[in-house]
Amino acid sequence: MEQYFVKEIINSDKFTIDEAETFKHIAKVMRHKTGDIVYLVDPSEKLYAATIDEIDSENNNILTSIELVNRPSTEMPVDVTVACSLSKKDKIEWITQKSTELGAKTIIFFDSKYSIMKWKTNVVEKKLARLQEIAKNAAQQSKRRIIPEVIYVNKLADLLKYQAEANLVAYEESAKQGEISRLGQTLNQSPKSVLCAFGPEGGFAPDEIDFLNQNDFVSVGLGPRIMRAETAPMYFLSVLSYKYELTVK
Amino acid sequence: MEQYFVKEIINSDKFTIDEAETFKHIAKVMRHKTGDIVYLVDPSEKLYAATIDEIDSENNNILTSIELVNRPSTEMPVDVTVACSLSKKDKIEWITQKSTELGAKTIIFFDSKYSIMKWKTNVVEKKLARLQEIAKNAAQQSKRRIIPEVIYVNKLADLLKYQAEANLVAYEESAKQGEISRLGQTLNQSPKSVLCAFGPEGGFAPDEIDFLNQNDFVSVGLGPRIMRAETAPMYFLSVLSYKYELTVK
Numbered sequence: 199m200e201q202y203f204v205k206e207i208i209n210s211d212k213f214t215i216d217e218a219e220t221f222k223h224i225a226k227v228m229r230h231k232t233g234d235i236v237y238l239v240d241p242s243e244k245l246y247a248a249t250i251d252e253i254d255s256e257n258n259n260i261l262t263s264i265e266l267v268n269r270p271s272t273e274m275p276v277d278v279t280v281a282c283s284l285s286k287k288d289k290i291e292w293i294t295q296k297s298t299e300l301g302a303k304t305i306i307f308f309d310s311k312y313s314i315m316k317w318k319t320n321v322v323e324k325k326l327a328r329l330q331e332i333a334k335n336a337a338q339q340s341k342r343r344i345i346p347e348v349i350y351v352n353k354l355a356d357l358l359k360y361q362a363e364a365n366l367v368a369y370e371e372s373a374k375q376g377e378i379s380r381l382g383q384t385l386n387q388s389p390k391s392v393l394c395a396f397g398p399e400g401g402f403a404p405d406e407i408d409f410l411n412q413n414d415f416v417s418v419g420l421g422p423r424i425m426r427a428e429t430a431p432m433y434f435l436s437v438l439s440y441k442y443e444l445t446v447k
Numbered sequence: 448m449e450q451y452f453v454k455e456i457i458n459s460d461k462f463t464i465d466e467a468e469t470f471k472h473i474a475k476v477m478r479h480k481t482g483d484i485v486y487l488v489d490p491s492e493k494l495y496a497a498t499i500d501e502i503d504s505e506n507n508n509i510l511t512s513i514e515l516v517n518r519p520s521t522e523m524p525v526d527v528t529v530a531c532s533l534s535k536k537d538k539i540e541w542i543t544q545k546s547t548e549l550g551a552k553t554i555i556f557f558d559s560k561y562s563i564m565k566w567k568t569n570v571v572e573k574k575l576a577r578l579q580e581i582a583k584n585a586a587q588q589s590k591r592r593i594i595p596e597v598i599y600v601n602k603l604a605d606l607l608k609y610q611a612e613a614n615l616v617a618y619e620e621s622a623k624q625g626e627i628s629r630l631g632q633t634l635n636q637s638p639k640s641v642l643c644a645f646g647p648e649g650g651f652a653p654d655e656i657d658f659l660n661q662n663d664f665v666s667v668g669l670g671p672r673i674m675r676a677e678t679a680p681m682y683f684l685s686v687l688s689y690k691y692e693l694t695v696k
Contacts, residue, residue, distance in 0.1 A: 270625065272671040299678050301670070340672045376519065378693045421688045422521040423589045425548050429681075433549065436685035437693075439670045444627045444686075 200228065201237040201245075201338050203345060208240045208264055213248060216259040224260060225253050237267070243343040245269055273343050274301040275442050277391040280431040281306040281357055283398035284313045284350075289428050294329045296428075298336035298346050300435035305333065306349045308357055312400035322350055354406055358413055362391035365415045368430050370401055373419030381418040385441045394418075394434050399427045449477065450486040450494075450587050452594055457489045457513055462497060465508040473509060474502050486516070492592040494518055522592050524691050526640040528553040529680040530606055532647035533562045533599075538677045543578045545677075547585035547595050549684035553642075554582065555598045557606055561649035571599055603655055607662055611640035614664045617679050619650055622668030630667040634690045643667075643683050648676045 202220045204213070215221060215238070224230050230250055238246045248262035280297050284290065284307050297305050307329075309316055317325060329348040337345045351357055364384050372380075384392070395415060397406075411417060420433050451469045453462070464470060464487070473479050479499055487495045497511035529546050533539065533556050546554050556578075558565055566574060578597040586594045600606055613633050621629075633641070644664060651659075660666060669682050 270671065296678060296681075299672060299674050300682065301672055340674065342672060381689070382694050419693070421550070421692045422519065423548060423550055423591060423688075425589065429545060429548050432545075432678075432681050433685040433688070436682040437689040439672075439682065440630070440686040440689065443670045444668070445631050 199235060199237055201239060201341055203334060203338060204238050204240050206240065207242055208238065208244070208246055211264050212251075213238065213246075213262050213264050214259050215248070215262060216257075218258060221258050221260060224250075225255065236262075238262075238264075239343055243271065243273070245343070271343050272341050274303070274439065276389065276438065277303045277362065278435065278438055279304040279306060279360060279362060279391070279393040280435065281308055281360070281393060281395040282431055283308060283310045283396060283427065284315045284317065285398060285427055286315060290329065291332055293428050293431060294332045294348060295336045296432050297435060298333045298342065299340045300432060301342075301439055302346050302431075302435055303344065304347050304349065304360065305329075306351060306357065306360060308351045308354055308395075310354055310398055310406060311403040313398045314400075317350065317352070326350055354409065357395060357410075360393060361414070362389065362393040364389035364392045365410075365413075366392065366394040366418050367402070367407065367410045367415040368394060368396050368420050368434065369407060369417040370397075370419075370424065371407075372417045373422060375419075377417070377419035378421075380416055381420070381437070384416060384418070385438070392438065394431070396427060396430050396434075448484060448486055450488060450590055452583060452587060453487050453489050455489065456491055457487065457493070457495055460513050461500075462487065462495075462511050462513045463508050464497070464511060465506075467507060470507050470509060473499075474504065485511075487511075487513075488592055492520065492522070494592070520592050521590050523550040523552070523688065525638065525687065526552045526611065527684065527687055528555060528609060528611060528640070528642040529684065530555040530557055530609070530642060530644040531680055532557060532559045532645060532676065533564045533566065534647060534676055535564060539578065540581055542677050542680060543581045543597060544585045545681050546684060547582045547591065548589045549681060550591075550688055551595050551680075551684055552593065553596050553598065553609065554578075555600060555606065555609060557600045557603055557644075559603055559647055559655055560652040562647045563649075566599065566601070575599055603658065606644060606659075609642060610663070611638065611642040613638035613641045614659075614662075615641065615643040615667050616651070616656065616659045616664040617643060617645050617669050617683065618656060618666040619646075619668075619673065620656075621666045622671060624668075626666070626668035627670075629665055630669070630686070633665060633667070634687070641687065643680070645676060645679050645683075
């Protein structure tokens with residue numbers, strides 16, 4: 199059964215779904231009828247089963263009866279931010295979708311020296327809106343309780359605003375030098391929040407790595423194979439899920 | 448510096464690169480000149496630095512001087528097979544590329560009840576050749592020592608031929624029931640080889656799960672979020688790399 203995010207807190211046993219896109223998806227795409235059940239997640243991250251009482255096609259809204267569903271949250275026990283160097287449209291859309299499926303809370307795109315793309319100021323808003331839409335759809339599909347926030351910063355220094363308790367930078371040179379233990383060491387400390395920065399296809403410039411290291415970003419290797427820029431964040435998120443959601447205490 | 452697989456064992460300090468595609472890539476695409484160095488991996492999984500002595504454009508081959516490079520292997524210490532239900536062309540190409548980057552040794556595609564695709568017998572060879580080419584390119588790019596083998600089986604039962612020491616099936620219902628420990632338990636036993644089967648978007652049919660379970664495939668949950676069919680194998684491979692390549696003993 200599909201899940202939709204709603205923007206208002208659900209605080210009664212009746213709820214009216216009135217967002218145009220959600221209405222369209224339920225009534226037109228999925229062709230739900232009275233009596234069908236859809237799942238709703240509200241801003242308090244609670245999950246509700248909503249039985250459709252009436253599809254009002256004149257006012258484009260759906261009246262439902264609400265029941266709280268007591269199911270464990272699907273959110274990671276640690277707040278994870280992936281910060282990825284700007285790349286081509288299809289790659290950043292893909293990173294947004296997959297990072298959402300894999301549990302990221304925040305997805306940052308940033309300009310770096312060897313980025314092959316740069317966003318002009320006048321397109322940032324539109325591009326972020328599109329990525330935010332992709333994140334919303336992926337979050338609904340993967341049954342998340344929140345929609346990850348997608349952020350753009352036009353210089354590496356602005357990443358510091360979003361620093362977490364543990365800050366990492368995936369660094370190919372670390373991997374080449376056989377660095378294999380820092381990621382595990384960091385995760386073993388069970389930080390409440392983790393941010394990892396990922397460079398572009400051409401890697402970070404040495405002074406970018408220096409800047410990040412000086413600002414408490416620990417360089418970590420992610421294994422001996424060279425991963426494409428979009429693959430490394432997936433590796434990282436999968437490892438965090440395994441470590442914090444699947445590993446027997 | 449880029450890496451190429453060669454089909455013959457390198458057993459002298461001179462080597463002639465004569466595969467058409469490799470010749471073209473080195474001489475035409477990358478426009479290498481005499482004195483440039485490229486890396487070669489031979490079927491014994493050894494890595495060599497090859498200094499270009501002559502680019503012979505008449506005979507389409509490249510004469511090189513060879514030096515063994517003593518660098519640790521980039522192969523996982525465990526043989527990993529991902530077996531994925533057949534899906535659309537772009538998805539299986541994507542799975543092949545990413546599974547190669549993430550270290551799979553064997554990539555199997557199989558027909559299952561809820562697969563949205565089926566390959567006709569007369570296209571199998573061509574499709575596998577295309578996927579094998581993608582695996583080769585990804586293996587070169589990610590600096591692997593082997594090219595993963597891509598295999599197609601047209602029924603689930605034929606998967607049994609490829610069973611490993613530990614056999615798993617990623618099962619959404621296991622995840623829903625809060626199963627979080629079997630993957631870790633299996634990996635803690637340090638099997639020499641692991642195979643994990645992944646169902647299609649619509650999941651495995653219950654009798655398919657029964658069949659796999661009866662044949663020693665252990666159902667494992669991969670965390671609380673619903674992943675798309677192509678994302679789950681990436682999660683699995685990332686976890687194995689972390690567990691066997693990055694975790695401090």
